[in-house]
Amino acid sequence: xxxxxxxxxxxxxxxxxxxxxxxxxxxxxxxxxxxxxxxxxxxxxxxxxxxxxxxxxxxxxxxxxxxxxxxxxxxxxxxxxxxxxxxxxxxxxxxxxxxxxxxxxxxxxxxxxxxxxxxxxxxxxxxxxxxxxxxxxxxxxxxxxxxxxxxxxxxxxxxxxxxxxxxxxxxxxxxxxxxxxxxxxxxxxxxxxxxxxxxxxxxxxxxxxxxxxxxxxxxxxxxxxxxxxxxxxxxxxxxxxxxxxxxxxxxxxxxxxxxxxxxxxxxxxxxxxxxxxxxxxxxxxxxxxxxxxxxxxxxxxxxxxxxxxxxxxxxxxxxxx
Amino acid sequence: xxxxxxxxxxxxxxxxxxxxxxxxxxxxxxxxxxxxxxxxxxxxxxxxxxxxxxxxxxxxxxxxxxxxxxxxxxxxxxxxxxxxxxxxxxxxxxxxxxxxxxxxxxxxxxxxxxxxxxxxxxxxxxxxxxxxxxxxxxxxxxxxxxxxxxxxxxxxxxxxxxxxxxxxxxxxxxxxxxxxxxxxxxxxxxxxxxxxxxxxxxxxxxxxxxxxxxxxxxxxxxxxxxxxxxxxxxxxxxxxxxxxxxxxxxxxxxxxxxxxxxxxxxxxxxxxxxxxxxxxxxxxxxxxxxxxxxxxxxxxxxxxxxxxxxxxxxxxxxxxxxxxxxxxxxxxxxxxxxxxxxxxxxxxxxxxxxxxxxxxxxxxxxxxxxxxxxxxxxxx
Numbered sequence: 001x002x003x004x005x006x007x008x009x010x011x012x013x014x015x016x017x018x019x020x021x022x023x024x025x026x027x028x029x030x031x032x033x034x035x036x037x038x039x040x041x042x043x044x045x046x047x048x049x050x051x052x053x054x055x056x057x058x059x060x061x062x063x064x065x066x067x068x069x070x071x072x073x074x075x076x077x078x079x080x081x082x083x084x085x086x087x088x089x090x091x092x093x094x095x096x097x098x099x100x101x102x103x104x105x106x107x108x109x110x111x112x113x114x115x116x117x118x119x120x121x122x123x124x125x126x127x128x129x130x131x132x133x134x135x136x137x138x139x140x141x142x143x144x145x146x147x148x149x150x151x152x153x154x155x156x157x158x159x160x161x162x163x164x165x166x167x168x169x170x171x172x173x174x175x176x177x178x179x180x181x182x183x184x185x186x187x188x189x190x191x192x193x194x195x196x197x198x199x200x201x202x203x204x205x206x207x208x209x210x211x212x213x214x215x216x217x218x219x220x221x222x223x224x225x226x227x228x229x230x231x232x233x234x235x236x237x238x239x240x241x242x243x244x245x246x247x248x249x250x251x252x253x254x255x256x257x258x259x260x261x262x263x264x265x266x267x268x269x270x271x272x273x274x275x276x277x278x279x280x281x282x283x284x285x286x287x288x289x290x291x292x293x294x295x296x297x298x299x300x301x302x303x304x305x306x307x308x309x310x311x312x313x314x315x316x317x318x319x320x321x
Numbered sequence: 322x323x324x325x326x327x328x329x330x331x332x333x334x335x336x337x338x339x340x341x342x343x344x345x346x347x348x349x350x351x352x353x354x355x356x357x358x359x360x361x362x363x364x365x366x367x368x369x370x371x372x373x374x375x376x377x378x379x380x381x382x383x384x385x386x387x388x389x390x391x392x393x394x395x396x397x398x399x400x401x402x403x404x405x406x407x408x409x410x411x412x413x414x415x416x417x418x419x420x421x422x423x424x425x426x427x428x429x430x431x432x433x434x435x436x437x438x439x440x441x442x443x444x445x446x447x448x449x450x451x452x453x454x455x456x457x458x459x460x461x462x463x464x465x466x467x468x469x470x471x472x473x474x475x476x477x478x479x480x481x482x483x484x485x486x487x488x489x490x491x492x493x494x495x496x497x498x499x500x501x502x503x504x505x506x507x508x509x510x511x512x513x514x515x516x517x518x519x520x521x522x523x524x525x526x527x528x529x530x531x532x533x534x535x536x537x538x539x540x541x542x543x544x545x546x547x548x549x550x551x552x553x554x555x556x557x558x559x560x561x562x563x564x565x566x567x568x569x570x571x572x573x574x575x576x577x578x579x580x581x582x583x584x585x586x587x588x589x590x591x592x593x594x595x596x597x598x599x600x601x602x603x604x605x606x607x608x609x610x611x612x613x614x615x616x617x618x619x620x621x622x623x624x625x626x627x628x629x630x631x632x633x634x635x636x637x638x639x640x641x642x643x644x645x646x647x648x649x650x651x652x653x654x655x656x657x658x659x660x661x662x663x664x665x666x667x668x669x670x671x672x673x674x675x676x677x678x679x680x681x682x683x684x685x686x687x688x689x690x691x692x693x694x695x696x697x698x699x700x701x
Contacts, residue, residue: 221393222426224413226440226491236439240430 059293060086070289090294100278100295104302107275110189110264111257114196115204118253119246121197122204126245127238129205130212141209144202156195156266163191163267191267192274196257203256204249211245212238247310255303275299334558335368336544342405344369344527345390345495350399352385359385361551362399369494372521372528374538377548378574383531384423386548387497390529391420403495414443419493423500425484427472433483434459434468440491458486461520478509485517489524498530502537514540535575539563547571563622568701572620579626579666580699581619585611592693594637595619599661604637607698618699623655623669625695628681632688640666641688644681658687 061070062085075083094100129140147155162168163186170182185191215238223233261276268274275295282292335341343366352360360382367373375383388394389401392413400409408416419440427436437458441451459465462482472480481501488496501517502510518541521528532538538545539559546556547570555567566572569580583597588611595603595617603619611617632639642660649672656668668689670681681687 216424216426218422218424218426219428221391221413222420222422222428223439224393225391225418225420226487227414227443228439229414232443237428 055293055296058289059090059297060088061290062087062089063288063290065287068289069287087290090291091298093291094294094298099273100275103273103275103278104298106273107258107260107299108302110192110196110274111254111260114193114200114257115250115254117193117197118201118204119250122201122208122249123242123246125201126205126208126212129209130215137213141206144205144209148202152199153262155199156263159191159195159198159267160186163194186267187269189268189272192264192272195263195267196260199263200253200257203252207248207252208242208245211242211248215241244314247314251307251310255307258303259299334543335371336366341368343367343402344371344404345529346400346402347386347390348400348402350386350389350396350401352382352389352394353397358551360389360396363551363553364399365546365553365556367527367529369527370525371543372518372541373530374542374545375529375531375548376533376535376538376545376574378533381548382551383533383548384499387420387499387529387531390495391418391497392416393420417493418495418497419488419491420497421484421488421499421501423503425472425480427480427483427487429472432469432471433464433475436472436483437486437490439487444491454490458490461489462486478513481513489520489526492524493526495527495529498528500532500534501530502532502534510537511540517541539575547574549574565697566620566699569618569620569699570701572697572699577623577667579621579623581621583617583619585613585615585617585698587613593698595698599664600635601640602635602637604693605696605698606694609698609700611698611700615700619696620699621691621696623667624653624671626666626668626689626691628668628670629688629690632690636690638693639688639690641686642666644683644685644687647681647683656681656687658689 057073058070060073063069064071071085071087073084073086075085077083125144129137129144132140160167164170165182165184165186167186169185170179173179174182185194219237219241220230220233223237224230228236259276259279260274261280264272264274264277265280268277279292279295279299282288282295345365345367347363347365347367350360350363351358363382363386375386377383385394389396390403392408392411392415396409400407402408403416403418428439431439434455437455438451441454446454455468456465459468462485464479464482464486467475467479467483472483475483485501488498498517502513514537517528530538530541539562542559544556544558545562547554547562549570555562555571557565562571563575566575566578572578572580581595581597581601581603583595583601583603585593586596587594589604591606591608592604593607593611595605597603597619605619629639640658640660642658642664644656645659645665646657648655648657651672653669653671656670658666658668660666666689668687
């Protein structure tokens with residue numbers, strides 16, 4: 001099919017007609033191209049940029065007891081003066097108040113630990129699935145994805161039933177005689193870790209699987225042939241080659257985990273200070289929309305910076321190879 | 322097997338010397354993949370310094386055999402010895418063997434240098450010595466200027482050199498090559514073939530190579546094992562395989578051949594008379610004791626058939642027909658001559674004269690002949 005097209009293009013056209021023909025056939029005129037490029041931009045504009053601008057605007061306002069509960073940035077004064085009131089107080093507060101700083105640090109730490117745990121658990125899982133016999137792979141992947149068929153909220157609630165003092169876990173351990181009195185897990189940081197690792201594990205396993213299943217197994221054979229024991233071959237070949245998968249999985253776990261609200265709220269104790277929860281409190285309990293918006297934007301900035309750095313690093317790696 | 326070599330053998334080759342100890346001994350090795358018997362009780366001796374080729378079509382078991390030698394796979398039964406040690410149960414990473422993979426299997430995340438160095442690092446070789454060896458290997462294969470590049474910045478030919486350098490870096494006593502030249506274009510392939518042979522003569526490694534390319538096997542090998550359906554059909558020197566194939570299969574796998582079916586009708590000294598189809602009588606040299614009436618095939622290579630303009634009437638080893646097709650290859654031309662409605666004989670003639678002066682053309686009658694020593698009588 002390609003050949004006739006190619007020969008048509010190659011046919012020498014008279015000079016003038018050739019130029020016209022080129023212009024008419026140029027990519028610019030193909031409407032499909034514009035739809036193709038425009039649609040995602042439109043989508044981003046409508047559902048990302050616009051909300052972002054709105055939140056940013058609210059973060060510079062002052063809270064009011066009104067509808068909407070924040071002051072306007074632009075106001076007409078009597079003598080046709082447009083007054084702009086930008087309140088940076090929210091950012092100053094977020095920066096200076098230890099409560100918020102701790103909440104951010106706490107969230108980053110919890111997310112970091114959970115990402116690491118997910119990697120620790122998810123890597124062997126992904127590796128196992130990627131190296132399983134062909135006919136086992138789809139069922140095993142199904143098992144990873146299956147929990148998604150239940151609502152996230154319900155799955156987190158289910159952990160309450162498992163972790164509570166007379167829950168499944170404690171009853172099981174006491175039934176075995178391993179412990180005499182129930183372990184207090186629910187409403188402790190441990191429960192938050194368990195909940196986050198459980199919920200986000202698939203986001204680690206899937207990209208890792210996608211990466212590891214593409215691994216050329218002859219590379220491992222080559223390593224063995226050159227005198228490399230299996231464990232060293234893993235460290236020197238498999239691990240470095242799966243780095244893109246590790247990065248992708250880690251970001252997919254880390255980013256939502258930082259802002260996680262439901263899990264610390266349901267499983268964590270009252271002293272759990274994750275920023276997602278704080279946001280919720282400011283927004284709904286304290287009705288301080290501007291402060292909540294400022295918190296949200298600082299959170300966004302905290303996540304964008306490492307993300308962009310990683311992206312840069314990856315493209316640099318890609319550029320080198 | 323009868324061998325018609327004019328020159329006196331000066332020294333026995335290792336495989337002819339009953340006292341020689343094989344470097345690699347494969348004894349009754351089978352490999353089964355589920356229901357499929359990929360290797361069926363293969364036995365083979367390979368001697369030090371040989372350039373040994375495993376030749377066969379795809380699925381004949383040649384790669385399986387190579388992988389068993391490398392230790393990347395275990396035989397279902399049988400034993401393998403390398404340098405006098407039974408290595409059947411020794412994993413790949415402890416064998417004194419290196420392999421060059423068909424896909425080259427270069428580590429994509431490492432530079433050329435790091436790839437070549439990889440095996441040496443596993444040996445815990447001191448840094449200075451390592452650097453020296455890497456430099457030596459890069460020089461040997463003329464890839465010094467590529468040392469900092471990554472595999473995906475290399476051309477096919479360059480990758481192949483890097484793969485070869487990597488597999489040679491540890492100075493293995495036995496080097497396995499899986500279709501080493503498969504991915505190269507013809508020109509580069511021929512060039513590399515000679516380089517490989519030169520290299521082998523220089524560093525005295527035993528090479529075992531797998532190939533489906535008979536020309537490659539012919540050029541490079543000291544000996545060739547022709548494989549089919551998990552078994553070795555014939556092991557011999559390239560000359561032996563080409564001139565004295567032991568079966569129709571080998572005869573037609575290596576080069577092209579005219580096979581004339583017939584029955585043995587008489588024996589005269591070390592020659593037999595074979596009656597073929599269409600009244601063709603053939604007189605062939607044959608040292609094998611064959612009973613009269615044995616169905617055989619006479620195999621004659623196209624270049625062993627000569628044009629006989631002065632021949633008149635029927636005679637032994639003589640066929641007449643019409644030229645149907647001529648393939649001009651520059652140095653030689655291949656003629657397809659229709660000698661009977663269902664029989665075409667292929668003849669290759671060197672183009673001694675320039676093309677314009679060629680006498681034999683399409684539709685012309687040609688009488689062809691061959692000598693009794695220029696072919697073999699096959700029973701298989």
